[in-house]
Amino acid sequence: MRSPRRRVLLVPVLLCLSGLLATRPTTAEGETGDGSDSRIxxxxxxxxxxxxxxxxxxxxxxxxxxxxxxxxxxxxxxxxxxxxxxxxxxxxxxxxxxxxxxxxxxxxxxxxxxxxxxxxxxxxxxxxxxxxxxxxxxxxxxxxxxxxxxxxxxxxxxxxxxxxxxxxxxxxxxxxxxxxxxxxxxxxxxxxxxxxVAAGSCRGAVRLDRPPTHFVGDWVTPVETYALSAAFGSGGTRWANRHTGQDFAVPIGTPVRAVGAGRVVRVSCGGAFGIEVVVRHSDGYYTQYAHLAAVTVDQGDRVTTGQWIGQSGTSGNSTGPHLHFEVRVTPDAGSALDPVPWLAARGAPVG
Incomplete structure (x- = not known):
């Protein structure tokens, strides 16, 4: 006969496990971060x-x-x-x-x-x-x-x-x-x-071998080479009010990098932003990277300046391949500020 005490201890363990699983990005049914996704x-x-x-x-x-x-x-x-x-x-x-x-x-x-x-x-x-x-x-x-x-x-x-x-x-x-x-x-x-995005669940992070890099400063632009498209505050039929970030026109699969060191607080799929990553930095600001084609980090990961955190795409409400980049005072939409002067003030001018 099993001890009642063992069953009592098992309940908190299961609750802890379920909590840990809840903090990780969900995986689409039958898909993992390994296999063909990682290979592609x-x-x-x-x-x-x-x-x-x-x-x-x-x-x-x-x-x-x-x-x-x-x-x-x-x-x-x-x-x-x-x-x-x-x-x-x-x-x-x-x-x-x-x-x-x-x-x-x-x-x-x-x-x-x-x-x-x-x-x-x-x-x-x-x-x-x-x-x-x-x-x-x-x-x-x-x-x-x-x-x-x-x-x-x-x-x-x-x-x-x-x-x-x-x-x-x-x-x-x-x-x-x-x-x-x-x-x-x-x-x-x-x-x-x-x-x-259609399933509303993200595949696991893909781990990519990147060439060694060295950055002079603590901040960089979110992509290395780009053409600027929609700017912060610009109008258009695609947004309910005004554009809340800076768009970087880049081909699908372009490595997207963390603009500064921090911790990943969100990896999500679905909605207008498609696949997105949100990073919290040590100064209390948050940066968002949206319309991605793949992510290379998991929620809770620590990232360094210039580290690859995803690959650009055209997921979600997007009219073509680009990276939508935001700077926020909270992790949520609605708290964005103009990212171009924000990056310039940190030694990473955009243009």
Whole structure:
């Protein structure tokens, strides 16, 4: 027979467990933070890194291509000069040949002997004739060398331009391949996010391996590269009154980072904000990150400046991929203030 005391102790234990479970983000039925969700999130993050590397390679290749183009242009300029030189050499050769013919250089030696009248005159004529022949030979040799050099340089010019074209094609293929893979993975990730929002429950956090980073200050912008869209206080049909945050237009899957150190006080799905994360900072302010496609933290987690806490998306009441960022004096909506001067005052200017 079981002891009544054991049953009495079991009740508080169960209550504690149920309380702990209640504080964690709920998981959609049949889904976990592991498996395909984590793989897709990790794939997107990895492809972003690959895209960054590809962009660096593309830029390096573009600079190299510009150098090659400059080299090819210099070779073309050299070819132009060489062609002009060959034209001059051919004209000189023609003049020498005509002068030699007019001076009797084409007559046989016997005819020259008969016509010379004296041996001295004949020897002087032969000397002139030899000098003329030497000039002709030198001119022909110089012309041949110039033409050979021109042919070699023309081949170099063709090879230089072909190298430029090959490099451009290689870089374009590389970039397009990564962009295509990234676009496909982005929308797979967003599909999972839409399913979570429709179910009103968040999948577990995905843990992403991020490259090592170092931040100079204690505060950063919520995304690294972006274009600003809807500003704080702006009007529009999408909001009941005024826009309560600053929107950062970024592609789906862009890593979203905590603007400063703090603790995650909310991870939720559903509603106008879609998938969102709220962080409380040590100075008492709260920051919200909304319309996410995935989260990489759990409620209660401590986060550091710049730590990845999610991936941007277009979940909830959103007309396109972007991050909705708010600064609040409480964790709830309705207490927002303009985040742009707030970040600027902390050394993280937006713009």
């Amino acid at each position: 999130s990790a794939q997107v993050a990895r492809l972003y890194e690959d895209a960054a590397v590809a962009t660096q390679r593309y830029e390096a290749g573009r600079r190299e291509a510009e150098k090659q183009q400059g080299k090819a242009r210099r070779v073309e300029e050299l070819l132009t000069r060489e062609r002009r030189e060959i034209t001059v050499l051919r004209e000189d050769l023609g003049r020498i040949a005509r002068a030699q013919y007019r001076g009797g250089g084409g007559l046989p030696v016997v005819a020259q002997l008969v016509l010379a009248g004296s041996t001295d005159k004949l020897m002087r004529g032969q000397h002139v004739f030899s000098q003329a022949n030497l000039a002709v030979d030198n001119a022909i040799d110089k012309n041949r060398r110039a033409e050979a050099r021109l042919a070699a340089d023309e081949a170099k010019a063709v090879a230089a331009w072909q190298a430029v074209e090959r490099r451009a094609l290689e870089l374009a293929r590389l970039k397009k391949d990564i962009d295509d893979k990234l676009e496909q993975a982005r929308w797979q990730l967003q599909g999972r996010a839409d399913a979570s």
